[in-house]
Structures are given as C-alpha cells and as structure tokens.
Amino acid sequence: MKFLALIPARYASTRFPGKPLAMMAGKPMIQRVYERVASVFTDLAVCTDDERIASAVRSFGGNVVMTSADHNSGTDRCAEAYRNLRSTADVVINVQGDEPFIDPGQLRAVMDIFIADPDTELATIVHPFSPDGDYADLADPNKPKVVTDTAGHALYFSRSVIPYLRGVPCEQWPRRHGYLTHVGLYGYKAATLQHITTLPRSPLEIAESLEQLRWLQAGYRIATAPSTAPTIGIDTPADLEKALTLLDL
Numbered sequence: 001m002k003f004l005a006l007i008p009a010r011y012a013s014t015r016f017p018g019k020p021l022a023m024m025a026g027k028p029m030i031q032r033v034y035e036r037v038a039s040v041f042t043d044l045a046v047c048t049d050d051e052r053i054a055s056a057v058r059s060f061g062g063n064v065v066m067t068s069a070d071h072n073s074g075t076d077r078c079a080e081a082y083r084n085l086r087s088t089a090d091v092v093i094n095v096q097g098d099e100p101f102i103d104p105g106q107l108r109a110v111m112d113i114f115i116a117d118p119d120t121e122l123a124t125i126v127h128p129f130s131p132d133g134d135y136a137d138l139a140d141p142n143k144p145k146v147v148t149d150t151a152g153h154a155l156y157f158s159r160s161v162i163p164y165l166r167g168v169p170c171e172q173w174p175r176r177h178g179y180l181t182h183v184g185l186y187g188y189k190a191a192t193l194q195h196i197t198t199l200p201r202s203p204l205e206i207a208e209s210l211e212q213l214r215w216l217q218a219g220y221r222i223a224t225a226p227s228t229a230p231t232i233g234i235d236t237p238a239d240l241e242k243a244l245t246l247l248d249l
Contacts (some may be wrong), residue, residue, distance in 0.1 A: 001118065003111055004089035005037045005044035006081050008074035009097030015236045020053050020097045032100035034062045040107040043089065049082035063106060066153050073211050081198040092193050094186040105231035110187040113223050121192040122215060122217055123223045125183035127231060131175040138174055144182040156220040157182055178189055183231055184199050
C-alpha cells in the first residue's frame with residue numbers, strides 16, 4: 001500500500017495571517033510541520049496557492065505543489081494536489097499546515113488503520129478528554145466532539161458536547177463519561193478523496209460547519225484511532241507564543 005502525505009497550507013487567515021510562515025525557533029511553521037511528517041512518510045508535499053509559502057518550502061528543500069485559490073477546505077486542496085502530482089498512491093494523509101507539534105505516532109496510527117483493514121475508506125484520530133478536565137473546555141465549540149460505535153467507527157461529530165448526560169450536572173460530565181474530541185488529521189483512500197470532494201455540502205455539514213458530516217451523510221464510514229498525545233492548537237499569535245514556551249524546539 002502506497003501512502004502520500006499532503007500538507008495543505010494557505011496564507012490567508014482572519015486571526016493569524018501568514019501563519020504557515022510564522023517563525024518558530026529559527027524555522028517557519030510550515031518547515032516544522034514538514035519535518036514532522038517527513039519523519040514518517042517518504043512521499044510528501046505541501047500544497048498551497050500562495051507563492052510565498054511555496055518559496056519557503058523550496059528554500060528548505062521540501063516538495064511543493066501549487067493548487068487553486070478557490071478551495072474551501074484542505075480536503076479539496078489535497079484532492080487537486082493528488083491529481084496535479086499524477087500520484088499513484090493508494091492512500092492520502094492530510095496533515096494541516098498549522099500543526100507543527102503533530103505527533104508522529106498519530107501519523108502512524110492513521111496509516112496503520114489502512115494497513116490493518118485495506119477496505120478502509122476514511123480514517124481520523126480521536127483524543128480522550130481528561131476526566132479531570134473542565135467542562136467549559138469540553139464545551140468549546142472550536143473543539144469538535146465525536147462518538148463512535150463499538151468497532152471505533154465515527155457515528156457523529158459535533159461542536160456541541162455529545163452525548164448529553166441526562167440528570168447529571170454538566171460540570172460532572174467529564175468524569176462521568178469517556179468523552180472524545182477530534183484531532184483534525186485525515187486519511188482517505190485515493191478514489192474516496194476524489195469522490196467526496198464532488199459531493200454537495202450536506203445539511204448537517206452546513207449546520208455544524210464540519211466537512212466530515214458530509215461524508216457520514218453520504219454513507220461513508222470513518223474509522224478512528226485513539227491517541228493520548230497532547231494536541232496544541234495554534235489559531236492566533238498569542239497561541240504560538242504560549243506553545244513555544246511550553247515546548248523545547
């Protein structure tokens with residue numbers, strides 16, 4: 001089974017313009033992401049519509065493929081990049097360009113899903129929420145939650161806290177149920193990737209603004225793998241400064 005890792009990266013960002021080029025201990029963020037991915041995959045590339053990002057990638061010897069500026073999601077950008085590269089990979093792994101702390105174990109976990117079951121069409125990572133965690137953190141709509149079946153396939157993703165614990169004060173929910181949050185790392189069978197990007201946005205996707213709901217509504221199964229590796233979201237310059245003080249690069 002052949003794997004291709006793609007790193008979609010865009011310059012425009014409402015809260016952090018130019019985020020992939022933000023410097024992190026002497027290297028741009030996109031290089032930090034690339035190096036993490038390259039520790040697991042030999043076939044990889046950044047896909048972008050911005051020449052500034054492309055130039056930065058070339059400067060450190062990375063592979064880059066140019067894509068349209070009209071894409072609404074990293075999934076759409078990956079689908080075009082796969083075509084532009086004329087890739088023959090069986091599986092595409094989508095790693096966001098603003099994940100410089102992505103854990104290599106998470107990358108391997110997604111890959112292992114396809115190796116263990118070659119019929120897998122879509123895969124992603126879930127993160128157990130700490131039972132000592134704060135309910136306000138769990139309820140953050142920027143941290144999508146997921147529920148799975150007994151085989152680990154996703155049943156639903158939501159920005160709301162799911163499941164609802166009837167008769168239990170919400171501040172007790174984290175320690176009364178094993179909640180799962182979603183890590184935005186995807187694997188797609190190559191043919192599946194091309195198909196899901198032709199589907200119209202579904203009612204659930206529009207309601208929650210979560211593209212994976214389009215795939216579920218279309219009848220696809222999304223396999224999941226658990227990971228306890230810490231996740232660090234970088235949405236603003238302040239987030240980046242905080243992350244750099246926590247981690248030794």
